[in-house]
Amino acid sequence: xxxxxxxxxxxxxxxxxxxxxxxxxxxxxxxxxxxxxxxxxxxxxxxxxxxxxxxxxxxxxxxxxxxxxxxxxxxxxxxxxxxxxxxxxxxxxxxxxxxxxxxxxxxxxxxxxxxxxxxxxxxxxxxxxxxxxxxxxxxxxxxxxxxxxxxxxxxxxxxxxxxxxxxxxxxxxxxxxxxxxxxxxxxxxxxxxxxxxxxxxxxxxxxxxxxxxxxxxxxxxxxxxxxxxxxxxxxxxxxxxxxxxxxxxxxxxxxxxxxxxx
Amino acid sequence: xxxxxxxxxxxxxxxxxxxxxxxxxxxxxxxxxxxxxxxxxxxxxxxxxxxxxxxxxxxxxxxxxxxxxxxxxxxxxxxxxxxxxxxxxxxxxxxxxxxxxxxxxxxxxxxxxxxxxxxxxxxxxxxxxxxxxxxxxxxxxxxxxxxxxxxxxxxxxxxxxxxxxxxxxxxxxxxxxxxxxxxxxxxxxxxxxxxxxxxxxxxxxxxxxxxxxxxxxxxxx
Numbered sequence: 450x451x452x453x454x455x456x457x458x459x460x461x462x463x464x465x466x467x468x469x470x471x472x473x474x475x476x477x478x479x480x481x482x483x484x485x486x487x488x489x490x491x492x493x494x495x496x497x498x499x500x501x502x503x504x505x506x507x508x509x510x511x512x513x514x515x516x517x518x519x520x521x522x523x524x525x526x527x528x529x530x531x532x533x534x535x536x537x538x539x540x541x542x543x544x545x546x547x548x549x550x551x552x553x554x555x556x557x558x559x560x561x562x563x564x565x566x567x568x569x570x571x572x573x574x575x576x577x578x579x580x581x582x583x584x585x586x587x588x589x590x591x592x593x594x595x596x597x598x599x600x601x602x603x604x605x606x607x608x609x610x611x612x613x614x615x616x617x618x619x620x621x622x623x624x625x626x627x628x629x630x631x632x633x634x635x636x637x638x639x640x641x642x643x644x645x646x647x648x649x650x651x652x653x654x655x656x657x658x659x660x661x662x663x664x665x666x667x668x669x670x671x672x673x674x675x676x677x678x679x680x681x682x683x684x685x686x687x688x689x690x691x692x693x694x695x696x697x698x699x700x701x702x703x704x705x706x707x708x709x710x711x
Numbered sequence: 712x713x714x715x716x717x718x719x720x721x722x723x724x725x726x727x728x729x730x731x732x733x734x735x736x737x738x739x740x741x742x743x744x745x746x747x748x749x750x751x752x753x754x755x756x757x758x759x760x761x762x763x764x765x766x767x768x769x770x771x772x773x774x775x776x777x778x779x780x781x782x783x784x785x786x787x788x789x790x791x792x793x794x795x796x797x798x799x800x801x802x803x804x805x806x807x808x809x810x811x812x813x814x815x816x817x818x819x820x821x822x823x824x825x826x827x828x829x830x831x832x833x834x835x836x837x838x839x840x841x842x843x844x845x846x847x848x849x850x851x852x853x854x855x856x857x858x859x860x861x862x863x864x865x866x867x868x869x870x871x872x873x874x875x876x877x878x879x880x881x882x883x884x885x886x887x888x889x890x891x892x893x894x895x896x897x898x899x900x901x902x903x904x905x906x907x908x909x910x911x912x913x914x915x916x917x918x919x920x921x922x923x924x925x926x927x928x929x930x931x932x
Contacts, residue, residue, distance in 0.1 A: 460917045464892050465831050490820050495924035497824035499892050500782045500831070501873040504850040508784035512798055516780065516805045517772045523806055524767025652758055654813065655766050677813065 450478045455485050463492035603631065603684060603697035611635070611666065613695050615684040617647065625678040627656045631686060631695060632667035640688035645670045647681035647699075654681065752778075754817035761822070764805075765812040776805065779823065782869075783830045790834045790893055792847030800837070804830045835895035849893055853877050876926035884919040891916055 455478045461467045462475050479486045603613030613631040629645050636643065642658040657670030686695040752760070763771020783804045787797030807829050808815075815825055838846070852873050877885065890896045890904075898916065902909040 457913070460913065460920050461898055463920065464888075464916065465828070465835055465895070466891055466897050486819065491924055492920055493820055493828065494824050495920050495927055496831075496892065497821070497827040498869070498872060498876065498923065498927050499888070500786050500827050501869040502852050502877055503785050503789040503893075504852050504855045505781060506785045506788035506797070508780055508798070508801065509794070512784065512801060513773065513776050513780060515798070516776050516802055517769060519802050520764065520772050520805055520809045521767045521769065523809055524765075653762060655762070 450474055452478075452482060452485055455479070455482070456488065459485070459488055459492055463489065463496040465496070599679075599682075599699040601684060601697040601699040603629070603686065603695040606693045606696055609633070609635070609694075611695055613684075613686065613697065615697060615699060617678045617681070617699060619677075619679050626671065627678060628669065628671040629656060629684055629686070630667065630669040631659070631662075632665055634662055634666035634686075634694060636662065636666075636688060636694070640690060640692075642689060643694065644687045644689075646685050646687070647678060648683050648685050649681040652680070653685070654678075656684075659686075752822060757815075757817045757822040761808075761812045761815045764809050767809070772805070775808075775826075779826050782823075782827065786827070786830045786834055789847065789849055791837060796837070800830065800834055803833050807833065831892070838895045846894065849889055851877060872927050876923045879922040879926045880919055884915065884922070887912070887915055888919050888923075 455475050458467060458471060458475050462472050467475065479489050599617040599619065601615045603615060605611045611631065611633040613629060615629045616627065618626040627647055631643075631645075634643075641662075642660040644658055645656045646653045647656060656672045659668045659670060662668050681699070683696060683698045685693055687693050760771050760775055764775060780801060784797050784801045787800035788794065791797060791800060804826065808826055811829070815822065852870060880888065887901065890901055891898070896904075898909055898912045902912045905912070
């Protein structure tokens, strides 16, 4: 669509009069055209203000609690069970993989069997069959060629021996997932829980909180989110007072199809 | 035995001991104070509220409701006509906002605009779906005594701009906007009802919306 075609539809779009198909075409154009986007913003604001031309009606006092309960209930349920089960299986597998083998995400998630195998040998993992089975699970159970992953290592802000790894699975056909593991954290219990969040240029999304660390100062959080996680480029772990403990950037990796182990 | 079976067991063990431990404190109980002034919200404040909403944070939901619950309910009452429908719409709007919270971008528009767009879309969808129902008579803000419409500073700003917007429209433009925006008619339907060309309807709608935009220019973000 050209700018002229789009602008001829903007008023109808802002007033909610356009059929979905036409509105989608306009939105695609507006996503990259700054000039039309500015026009949309202004017309949308004008249309959005129309509600205030209606004589105000007072909602019943109990409606606030009903709204809060409805949203909290939805947020607690968060994702359909089928998705949650599948994703948590992967999360569990990844966590298990790292815990058992001590492998980095790169070796695990890049999906190249040879690389996986070599790295497992290099770090002296004895139970290679178990690791190979993990790899098969990752490739066959959940990951599809359309998926991609972003991974990163977390480093302490300031001194300290803490570290962490983060992985974000970007799945066009289902919900995105993020998993973060930390280790070596020494945190005053009064500064728990820790907040683990993905952050981008203008926003962040909380993956989860860590209420308790294991004896090695470690924990793992995993979450499936409706958000498009490709907007986020780093991970931040903060204590309850907002102090940043760990931080790390995420870089894209492409999942490869399974290849035979050498 | 397939290796995968063994793996699942190990995975589950680790999940229970490590991930389960982390989730013993659910992520959504994370508490935060939302210190937002009574005046217009800054983009940063809007973003924080939406992050809180996405996380299901009680304080964020209540703050958003305090700001936008009344206009959303008003939309439901005036368009759908019953308190039950308005309450249902209000819940649906906040649930939809939660579901779409990650898509909200303060750089692309105000939170109030985004929420009212959701409210309008849901209300009009319902109007179009329930074709057999008698529509309530629309009551506009300049048809009620002023003291009923204004009870706080923020509402006063919106009320003032709304009065200016309505005053700026001719009677025919007002009727056009009401049918288009509040009754959910398409431009083609209006064209057929009024026996005027489709292009004329679109031009008049554009003129009317631009007048409303100008009437709102005095309002700060």
